[in-house]
Amino acid sequence: MEAGKTSDKPRDLDLLFNARSVAVVGASANPEKLGYEILNNLINMGYSGPIYPINPKADEILGLKAYPSLSDVGQPIDLIGVIVPGKFAPGVIEEAGKLGVKNAVVISGGFREIGNDELEAAMVAAAEAGGVGIIGPNCQGINYPANKLCLSWPLIKRKGGLALICQSGTIAAALGDRADKEGIGIAGLVALGNRCDIDESDLIEFFGADPNTDAIAVYLEGIRDGEKFMEVGKRVGKLKPVLVLKGGRTERGRKAAESHTKSIAGRGEIFDAALRKVGFEKVESIDELYDCAKALSAEKKRPGKRVQVLTSSGGSGIVAVDILEELGLDVAPLSEAGRKRLAETLPSHCVIGNPLDLTGDTPAERYQEAVLALAETEPGIDLYLLIFGDPIPRATENCREIKAAVDRPLVACYIGGGEVEEVEFKKMNSLKIPTFPTPERAARAARSILTGRKE
């Protein structure tokens, strides 16, 4: 817990994300400026409530009437984005408090991150006096597609099930961008910045209860309030998958984290123990954070560890088997009955076993035939990993039919498929068939779905 702060209850953030009106303080008509980009993104996102650009030197920005100050708006404002130079931020927050503004996303920098603790303290004091909640400062903003609210960059419009909470704006943007490009979309995105007020626990609580969110991906360099984190974690850990990447695992990484976000970090092993205790999942890389969140937003966790690999590519199948085994999963051989049934079902040049090599000429339908045969003869299989290792059209349709017929999680890898892959990859992901570009990433995602223990 940071000095001078006491552990408190998680905040009600409904009016932050479901704000009914937004003012952009520091909006600009100059396309070079962040104040332009933020306003432009908010407009292009399709935000349906009133938007008030605030700029004392403009009458109109991007086709909207501009106001010299918040007080000149004369209408209720739920949320403000603050992009003015940091030294003006405490004054803006003070004014906002008097006007009944509920929350502020302070994108401006120049606070604690450069050693200017007094400025940040002045802003926090103004926020406390006026009852304004603050995200940031020194942050990349928030995005909540359910309310078409983008006070951030880049513009990400696609709504999906992933909530991204990051102590790094770039990591948040990178994850959001990926989710957008892959057709998955986001439930929300928050860049925490210096977290002078609203912190990771408040946000985990919000997205834990948010009906749009299926999985929560978190990047942190330190915890702001350990007690609150555990309290929130105990609730949300039971409701939804929460994946956490902790920056600063090594001694030198920890030092870098301290100077980046002024995080106080204890021992890494104790952080890991805290995650384990509340049922959050620890991951080791940005890829893993994204991949596991994606897998768990599509598939429910399942006890067990037996994986059946189906592939059109011998090599990719072998790589997948190696990683699955190294991760402690069980790529078990087929039973006699299973082998016999597949021999009857499949063309004679298929290599029957685990991995099951359907070979390079396989149409997508062969995956479906094979899985349906296995579902009858091998009830012990806990998860199917399908590798489409060639340009195989209709992979999506077949996966959907498999999902409808078979009560087991499905993870796919699409690799070496050229233009067909580009189309299928995005289609599969958008339909919640978690699909990955390499066998190792698919295997790691499979590991996050299977808990290992058979209850």
Place this chain on the structure above:
Amino acid sequence: MNPQELLARAKEEGRSLLEPEAYAVLAAYGIPVLDYRLATSPEEASRMAEEIGFPAAMKVVSPDVIHKSDSGGVKLGIGSPAAAAEAFAEINDAVAESVEDARIEGVLIVPMAAGGIEVIAGMVRDPQFGPAVMFGLGGIFVEILKDVAFEIAPVSREEAGRLIKSIKGYPLLAGARGSKPCDLESLGSVITGLSRLALELDEVKEIDLNPVLASPDGARVLDARILL
């Protein structure tokens, strides 16, 4: 004296707990410690060693001695009452010589422990998450392989069991290669006891139980440091 009183006294005297005080505090939280006596004269040493049983081990008790063995403050394998009286005198002389003005409270007498597997257990306070209990294999395993794991307090019996199973060396405790499995319930009570102690006694900053001897007949703390 109860644990609170022992802590209050040590705090007043500006020191951490002496070994027999640490044992008393641990025992109050159900953590299995060896039978022990504190002798303050050669005569007491003879009598107490006989009560404890032979062979016995003897260790100096002093707030000024940090490295007991290096200061000549430890004697092992005491086989008779006469040897205990002799060891008492030798320990006093050796410590007085190697540590200037050392205050000697007496000599601790415990039975020599044999057999079993050395593990370590401890408690640290994290600036974010509060007290956490640590468990691992002792000796070279902790030094070279760093085979330790943590659990945030409060630690339930079930979590203590999971913590024990989570270390790489767990098969050794579970009875690898046909040996008898260690008493894991008893080891678990060391962990849950540390958790309760940490939550109730805020003044305790850090605990280091190294080693704890795990055996089929139960776990026993062989050395304890409780820092305030």
